[in-house]
Amino acid sequence: MSDAKRQSIGSFVRQALSGDVPDVATGDLRRIVPLLALPMALEMTMEALFAIVDIYFVARLGDASIAAVGLTEAMLALVYAAAFGLAMPTTAVVARRMGEGSPEDAAVAGAQSIWIGAAIGGLCAIGSLFGASLLALMGAEGEVLEVGRTFTTLSLASSPVVVLLFVNNAILRGAGDATRAMRSLWLANGLNIVLDPCLILGLGPFPELGVTGAAAATLIGRGVGVLYQWYHLYRGPAVTLRGRMAPNLDVAKRILRLSIGGTVQHLVETGSWMVLVRIMAGFGSAAVAGYTVAIRIVIFALLPAWGFSNATATLVGQSLGAGDPDRAERSVWVSGRYATMFLSAVALAFLLAPDWLATVFAGGGEGADVTAAGLFTIGLGFVFYGWQMVSQQAFNGAGDTTTPAVINAICFWGIQLPLAWALAHLAGLGPRGIFIAVASSYSIAAAISVVLVRRGRWKTVEV
Numbered sequence: 001m002s003d004a005k006r007q008s009i010g011s012f013v014r015q016a017l018s019g020d021v022p023d024v025a026t027g028d029l030r031r032i033v034p035l036l037a038l039p040m041a042l043e044m045t046m047e048a049l050f051a052i053v054d055i056y057f058v059a060r061l062g063d064a065s066i067a068a069v070g071l072t073e074a075m076l077a078l079v080y081a082a083a084f085g086l087a088m089p090t091t092a093v094v095a096r097r098m099g100e101g102s103p104e105d106a107a108v109a110g111a112q113s114i115w116i117g118a119a120i121g122g123l124c125a126i127g128s129l130f131g132a133s134l135l136a137l138m139g140a141e142g143e144v145l146e147v148g149r150t151f152t153t154l155s156l157a158s159s160p161v162v163v164l165l166f167v168n169n170a171i172l173r174g175a176g177d178a179t180r181a182m183r184s185l186w187l188a189n190g191l192n193i194v195l196d197p198c199l200i201l202g203l204g205p206f207p208e209l210g211v212t213g214a215a216a217a218t219l220i221g222r223g224v225g226v227l228y229q230w231y232h233l234y235r236g237p238a239v240t241l242r243g244r245m246a247p248n249l250d251v252a253k254r255i256l257r258l259s260i261g262g263t264v265q266h267l268v269e270t271g272s273w274m275v276l277v278r279i280m281a282g283f284g285s286a287a288v289a290g291y292t293v294a295i296r297i298v299i300f301a302l303l304p305a306w307g308f309s310n311a312t313a314t315l316v317g318q319s320l321g322a323g324d325p326d327r328a329e330r331s332v333w334v335s336g337r338y339a340t341m342f343l344s345a346v347a348l349a350f351l352l353a354p355d356w357l358a359t360v361f362a363g364g365g366e367g368a369d370v371t372a373a374g375l376f377t378i379g380l381g382f383v384f385y386g387w388q389m390v391s392q393q394a395f396n397g398a399g400d401t402t403t404p405a406v407i408n409a410i411c412f413w414g415i416q417l418p419l420a421w422a423l424a425h426l427a428g429l430g431p432r433g434i435f436i437a438v439a440s441s442y443s444i445a446a447a448i449s450v451v452l453v454r455r456g457r458w459k460t461v462e463v
Contacts, residue, residue, distance in 0.1 A: 013038065017179060029327070029334045033311050037338065039182035040173070041307025046182075048300055050189035057200045058214055061147075065211040068148025071138040072155050076162075077270050079124045083163045085263025085401075086117055087170035089255050091310075092317050092399040093463050094174030094239065099321020103175070107244040110171035110233065112252040114245075116259075117167040121160030128157035147211055154215040161222045168229035173314050175238035180229075188225025192217050254463065261401025265392075265408050272412035279420055280434055287431045290370025293361050294435070297371075298378055301346045302385065308339040309389040313397030320398060325459040332394045332453055339386030350379025374435045381439035384446040391449035399463030407448055416441035 016038040023032070058065050090113040097106035127134060131153030136145055165188065172181040195206075195217035202208025209216060233241045273295075280291045312335040319328035349357065358371035392404040416437050423433025452458070 017042075017182075029315070029331050032315065033308065033331065033334050033338060036176070036178045036311035036314060037304070037307035037335070039178040039307075040310040041304040043169075043178075043182040043185045044303040044306045046186050046189045048303060050192050053193045054196055054214055054218075057196045058211055061200070061211055064143040064147050067144045068135070068140065068151055068211055069214065071135060071140055071144070072148065072152045074138060074274075075127070075134060075152070076155060076159075079121075079156075079159045079162055081263050081266040081270065082120050082124065082259075083117075083166035084266040085259045085261075086113060086120065086163065086255070087166045088262035088265075088313075088396040088401055089113075089258030089399060089463070090167055090170035091174040091313050092258065092397050092401075093251075093255055094171050095176075095314050095317025095397060096321040096399065096463050098175055098239070099318035099323075101322075103239050104244065106175060107239050107241050108248055109251055109255065110174075110239060111241050111245045112248055113167050113171065113255055114164065114241075115247060116252060116256055117163040118160055121163035124159035124163070125157050127159075128153045128155075131156055150212045151215045154212060154219065158215070158219040158222065161219060161226055164226050165222050165229070168226060168233060171233060171239065172229065173310060174317060176314055176318065177232075177238035178311070178314070180232050180238075184225045184229045187228050188221045191221035191224055195220060258399055258401050258463065261405040262396065264405040265401065268405065268408040268412055272416055275417050276420055276434055276438070279417075279424060280431060283424075283431055284366075286366040287370050289367040290358075291374060291431065291434070293358070293367070294371045294374030294378070297357065297361060297375060301350075301382075302343075302389070304342050305339040305386045305389050308335045308342075308386065309393040311335060312390050313393040316394050316397035317399075320459065325456070328394075328398070328459060329453065329456065332390060336387050336390045336450075339390055340383055343386045344383050347379045347382035350375040350382060354379070370431045373432050377432060377435035378439050381443040384443040387450055388442055388446035391446065391453050394453055395449075395458050398458040398461050400458045400461045403452060403458065404449070407445055407452075411441045411445040411448070415444060 016035045055066070055069070058069050090110065093109040093113075094106045097103070097109055132145065132149040134156075135148055135152045140148060165184070169181040169184060172178070172184075196214060197203055198206040199209050199213030199217050200211070201213075207213075233239065235242075277288065277291065280287050312331055315331035315335070316328045319325070319331060354372040354375040355368075357375055358368040361371065392407065395401070395403045419440060420434045420437035423429045423436055424431070425433075427433055429436065
């Protein structure tokens with residue numbers, strides 16, 4: 001690579017990470033899309049890295065601690081669903097107001113989302129009063145219940161911080177400030193990573209809290225992340241909430257109505273994964289282990305595509321706000337092509353070296369065989385996944401959260417789950433049949449989403 005080329009790439013990366021992305025609503029999409037997508041992809045990568053580090057240190061405490069974390073995360077899935085569901089319309093409404101040239105109205109919309117988020121988080125936090133009982137209801141007993149009761153209580157109590165972290169970042173993304181959204185999660189998860197071993201294992205002057213230390217580290221890290229977000233939301237430059245925090249019931253009701261579709265989207269997809277695990281469990285623990293490793297590899301490989309899909313939501317919202325629906329649609333095709341180019345390279349790795357990847361991440365044995373089969377099978381449809389993600393975020397960015405919710409319900413509950421069971425059991429394909437169902441359902445969802453994007457009804461949605 002020539003020096004000039006390296007300097008050009010370096011200059012581009014510095015601009016993306018500096019937050020200097022001018023003319024989001026009107027600029028050249030071929031440059032604006034990757035400028036927004038890069039910090040968003042890095043933001044998701046840090047989130048994934050934290051999850052890996054967190055479970056690594058918890059695993060050193062034994063199976064009971066791991067089980068407590070797993071059962072608590074199943075309960076927290078409802079909190080995350082609410083957070084995702086509220087974040088989607090927040091980005092859409094803020095982006096639309098910014099595109100209309102009204103940052104003041106964007107700030108008002110952001111403020112209403114913060115009020116709603118605080119209320120939802122507060123309601124979820126009530127569960128912390130019954131932490132031990134809820135953990136027992138999930139099936140915990142004996143040592144798991146003993147070591148996990150405080151962890152569960154503290155995790156549920158931190159629900160307002162979790163919801164606000166997502167909502168604040170949704171405001172920043174909608175305003176086109178993807179870099180500060182990225183930095184807030186880098187700060188939050190960076191602190192988590194540093195504090196995890198200190199509080200779990202009691203390193204240096206820190207108390208040894210065991211698995212409870214993981215919850216404490218998460219609460220501290222995310223709490224600091226929320227404070228960072230509020231600092232920049234109050235001082236700008238993208239959007240300024242100072243003086244605009246007064247409740248506005250009309251705007252709040254609009255955002256709350258749109259959040260229902262976003263929440264359903266996440267719950268449908270999460271629910272389908274839970275049922276797939278249950279179907280896979282019928283083939284033994286090695287099959288579940290291989291499936292778990294394969295899905296984690298796939299999710300990690302999809303992170304850059306999440307960057308492009310989140311960038312699409314911002315661009316669609318701001319372009320529609322600027323009265324340019326054609327540009328909103330072009331942003332979908334530009335983002336989709338970028339995502340497809342990246343995922344095509346990943347698909348080649350899944351297709352050409354699944355056994356090597358399975359050996360690296362899953363070790364040897366029967367579980368690694370399931371991982372390899374899963375990566376190869378999912379790799380056959382991997383190029384379509386980017387289009388599914390980008391297209392559905394286009395709907396969300398336009399404020400149409402109902403369409404992707406319906407698509408998910410049809411493709412994941414109506415097609416994926418029955419097909420997985422039929423291929424695994426009736427057709428005798430076992431675990432491979434489940435992976436075929438995953439690849440097929442996501443490919444079908446991509447095709448339906450692209451067709452509906454072309455029809456263009458989403459461009460007329462009022463938010």
